Amino acid sequence: xxxxxxxxxxxxxxxxxxxxxxxxxxxxxxxxxxxxxxxxxxxxxxxxxxxxxxxxxxxxxxxxxxxxxxxxxxxxxxxxxxxxxxxxxxxxxxxxxxxxxxxxxxxxxxxxxxxxxxxxxxxxxxxxxxxxxxxxxxxxxxxxxxxxxxxxxxxxxxxxxxxxxxxxxxxxxxxxxxxxxxxxxxxxxxxxxxxxxxxxxxxxxxxxxxxxxxxxxxxxxxxxxxxxxxxxxxxxxxxxxxxxxxxxxxxxxxxxxxxxxxxxxxxx
Amino acid sequence: xxxxxxxxxxxxxxxxxxxxxxxxxxxxxxxxxxxxxxxxxxxxxxxxxxxxxxxxxxxxxxxxxxxxxxxxxxxxxxxxxxxxxxxxxxxxxxxxxxxxxxxxxxxxxxxxxxxxxxxxxxxxxxxxxxxxxxxxxxxxxxxxxxxxxxxxxxxxxxxxxxxxxxxxxxxxxxxxxxxxxxxxxxxxxxxxxxxxxxxxxxxxxxxxxxxxxxxxxxxxxxxxxxxxxxxxxxxxxxxxxxxxxxxxxxxxxxxxxxxxxx
Numbered sequence: 276x277x278x279x280x281x282x283x284x285x286x287x288x289x290x291x292x293x294x295x296x297x298x299x300x301x302x303x304x305x306x307x308x309x310x311x312x313x314x315x316x317x318x319x320x321x322x323x324x325x326x327x328x329x330x331x332x333x334x335x336x337x338x339x340x341x342x343x344x345x346x347x348x349x350x351x352x353x354x355x356x357x358x359x360x361x362x363x364x365x366x367x368x369x370x371x372x373x374x375x376x377x378x379x380x381x382x383x384x385x386x387x388x389x390x391x392x393x394x395x396x397x398x399x400x401x402x403x404x405x406x407x408x409x410x411x412x413x414x415x416x417x418x419x420x421x422x423x424x425x426x427x428x429x430x431x432x433x434x435x436x437x438x439x440x441x442x443x444x445x446x447x448x449x450x451x452x453x454x455x456x457x458x459x460x461x462x463x464x465x466x467x468x469x470x471x472x473x474x475x476x477x478x479x480x481x482x483x484x485x486x487x488x489x490x491x492x493x494x495x496x497x498x499x500x501x502x503x504x505x506x507x508x509x510x511x512x513x514x515x516x517x518x519x520x521x522x523x524x525x526x527x528x529x530x531x532x533x534x535x536x537x538x539x540x541x542x543x
Numbered sequence: 544x545x546x547x548x549x550x551x552x553x554x555x556x557x558x559x560x561x562x563x564x565x566x567x568x569x570x571x572x573x574x575x576x577x578x579x580x581x582x583x584x585x586x587x588x589x590x591x592x593x594x595x596x597x598x599x600x601x602x603x604x605x606x607x608x609x610x611x612x613x614x615x616x617x618x619x620x621x622x623x624x625x626x627x628x629x630x631x632x633x634x635x636x637x638x639x640x641x642x643x644x645x646x647x648x649x650x651x652x653x654x655x656x657x658x659x660x661x662x663x664x665x666x667x668x669x670x671x672x673x674x675x676x677x678x679x680x681x682x683x684x685x686x687x688x689x690x691x692x693x694x695x696x697x698x699x700x701x702x703x704x705x706x707x708x709x710x711x712x713x714x715x716x717x718x719x720x721x722x723x724x725x726x727x728x729x730x731x732x733x734x735x736x737x738x739x740x741x742x743x744x745x746x747x748x749x750x751x752x753x754x755x756x757x758x759x760x761x762x763x764x765x766x767x768x769x770x771x772x773x774x775x776x777x778x779x780x781x782x783x784x785x786x787x788x789x790x791x792x793x794x795x796x797x798x799x800x801x802x803x804x805x
Contacts, residue, residue, distance in 0.1 A: 277662050284659035291652045362645035367702075370607040370637060371660040372629040530611045532570065535604045 278380070281373050285381025286388065289355050293389070299354075303389050304396035307343045311397050314339040315405035333493055335463060336407050338486055340397050342462045345423040345482055346453040347393040351386025352431025353438070353449050360443050365534050375522050382435065383428055390427070412492055415503075419485045422506045426481045429513035430456075436521040439528060442537065462486050481510040558585045559620075560634075560710045560742035561606065566615035568601050568766075575601045576766040579615070583710065583742035588733070590753045590774060591746045593763030594794035599746045601766075603639070603712050606744070608632055619710050633662060636706055638699035639714035646688020650679060650698050653687055654705060661706035673701040676731065692719035700728065704735060711736070711743045717752060725749075729756055750787040760786075762793045769793055 293299045318331040325331070359368055368378075401407035409416050434449040441448075459473055460482040466474055477483040484506030488498040528534040561583040568576040576598040583589045591599050604610035606617055608628050617624045617631075624631040644653040651670060658666040674680040677697040682690060687698055696719055703711060716732065717725035733756055736743050747753050753760060754774045762770040770777060770793065774786050783789040 280659050280662055284656050287659065288648065288652070288656045291648055291656075296647075358645075358647075362647055364645050366607075366609060366639070366642040367644065367657070368660075369609050370632065370635075371657065372633040372662065373660050374629055526611075529609060532568075532601075532604070532610050534609045535600075 277372070278374075278377050281377040282381045282384055284373075285355065285378065286384050289358065289385040289389070292358060303347075303392045307347060307393045307397050308400055310339055310343050311336070311400045311405070315401065318405065332405060332407050333409075333411055334490070336401055336405055337409065337489065338462050340401055340407070341419065341423055341485070341489075342453075342457065342460070342482070343397060344390060344394050344420070345427045347390040348386050348424050348427025349431040349434065349453060351389040352382045352428060353434045354389070355382045355385040356431075356435040356438065357446060357449075360438060360446065360537075363537070365537050369529075369534055375525055376518075379432060379518060379521065382431070386428065386431060390424075412489065415488070415492065415498055418503055418507065419489065422481050422485050422503070422510050425507070425510035425514055429510060429517045432514070432517035432521050436517065436524045439521070440524045440533075456480060456482075459483065460486060465490060478505075479509070481506040481513070484509075559583065559618075560585055561744065562616075562618040562621075563602070563606065564616045564618075566602065566605060566617070567613045568598075568605065568610065569613045574766055576605075576612075579763075579766070579768055581761055581768065581771070583744055585709075585740045585742055586737060587758050588736055588743040588745055588756050590757035590760035591744055591763065592750075592753060592760050592790060592793075593769075594790075597763040598766040599763055600639075600641075600714060602763075603637070603714055603744065603746065606710075606712060607635065607637055633706065634709045635712065636661070636703045636708035636710075637712035637714070638696070638703040638716055639712075640696070640716075640718050641714070642699075643695050644687045644698055644702060646686060649684050649686050650674070650690070650701075651683045653698065654701060657702050658705050663706050669705060670701075673704060676704075677701050693721065693724050696720055696724075696728070700732070707739055707741075709739075709741055711741050713743060713745045715747055716745070717747070717749065725752070732756070748790075750785065750790055754786050762789070764793050 293303070314336050318335045321331040321335070322329075359365060412419065430452060434452060437448055438445045459469075459476045460480050461469065461477055462482070466477055466483060466487055469477060484499075484502040488502050491498050559582045563582070564580050566576055566579040567574070579598070579602060581589070591602065593599055601610065605612050606619075606624070608624050608631070619631040619634055622631040622634070648656065654670045654673065655666065658670065663669055674683055677700055679694060679697045679701065682694060682698070687695060690698060696716065700716065703713070711732075713732065717728055720728060729752060732743065735741060745753070745757060757774050760772065760774045760777060761768050770781065770789070772780065778784060778786050778789045781789055781792070783792060
């Protein structure tokens with residue numbers, strides 16, 4: 276019961292901040308909406324100049340939508356954490372009975388809410404304006420979204436740990452992470468397009484299995500059950516590893532005094 | 544108005560809310576706190592005094608669980624903070640001038656946020672009471688970042704009393720207040736300590752304030768407790784007129800005073 280109250284506190288704080296600040300509210304859906312509009316017109320153009328048998332809407336626009344969802348999930352976790360960095364709230368926060376598991380739980384729940392807002396806006400635009408349909412994926416869409424969600428959570432917690440360890444300036448590591456991963460995740464092209472070394476990296480990334488599987492369905496081939504299994508297993512493994520790493524960094528910060536002198540960015 | 548405590552030294556309270564034993568904190572080869580042991584009893588206000596860098600804030604951070612001691616133990620009402628951190632911290636709260644409430648939330652939003660974190664029952668009523676008590680009800684929907692430093696201090700104190708802590712840690716709580724506000728705040732804290740059976744650990748550089756509010760003082764120098772006693776009798780024991788004279792002596796001649804200690 277107390278854990279729920281602690282998680283609710285993190286969520287409530289985020290609600291207060293978003294409600295009072297357009298600078299926080301708009302990014303929840305503006306950039307994703309821009310992405311959908313941009314890629315929507317690109318797919319429309321590609322459909323006009325290529326074979327009618329080839330529909331780029333589910334191939335490209337569907338991929339963009341799901342990749343943006345993954346990105347919003349990650350940013351949902353990190354932004355909630357960064358609020359404590361920006362407001363220099365670590366002393367007040369970590370001197371309360373809040374446990375690290377509860378804190379991470381609060382970051383995840385906040386991310387669920389904020390990423391859902393972005394997802395809804397993207398779906399409305401993609402379906403209403405560009406006639407995107409996910410029916411072609413059937414029920415497989417559920418595990419696809421789940422794996423991308425779990426991957427975003429894991430990556431978000433890892434990014435929080437890095438900021439906690441290296442100080443407020445490490446925030447600038449966080450924002451480009453999805454862009455840096457996207458070539459390896461094979462969002463827009465088959466894995467076979469990549470050189471061998473990039474394929475090795477891609478196989479370590481859960482989203483690559485999802486986008487490969489989606490392309491298989493669109494090509495009329497059965498999706499790989501093993502691929503989905505590995506995607507899910509890796510996503511769960513990364514969440515555990517990210518949680519372990521965050522806890523380890525937090526303990527390091529408490530041991531060295533970094534929490535108490537966080538703005539100094541160093542414990543020595 | 545009845546404000547500060549005064550009169551003869553009082554016997555230390557038998558029931559301890561804070562027991563620190565053999566606390567040490569080292570940063571590499573730098574020793575910040577060394578072998579510090581002390582207790583805070585119920586209804587007792589203990590002053591933690593010393594020059595800048597003596598180790599006061601380091602000790603407070605260790606009691607708050609945001610800094611791990613290199614050695615030693617901390618028990619809050621008998622609960623080991625190293626083993627049962629959440630349980631111990633649920634009985635504690637603090638305010639410090641270097642830890643203001645997030646400026647991007649209103650006073651009410653901050654109190655609601657921290658009230659949930661501390662698991663406060665009947666939170667809405669408690670917040671209303673504290674806003675009235677610290678005379679900041681008119682700032683209920685004002686963001687903490689735009690409050691004056693005195694108003695921020697009051698908001699911080701409201702947060703510190705939200706969970707009716709049994710151990711209250713105050714790091715220079717009146718540092719940014721004018722004399723009238725400081726006296727008012729001191730009176731409120733003393734009344735809280737008396738009524739709620741709470742133990743208070745109080746740091747201050749204002750020796751007149753310490754004499755008025757503290758039942759006992761601990762003088763820190765270079766991370767060690769150099770002297771301990773009642774704030775009104777301790778100066779004479781060391782041949783000083785006032786607590787401020789003693790403070791200056793601790794800051795300038797700690798070795799001499801340490802040798803006098805028996």
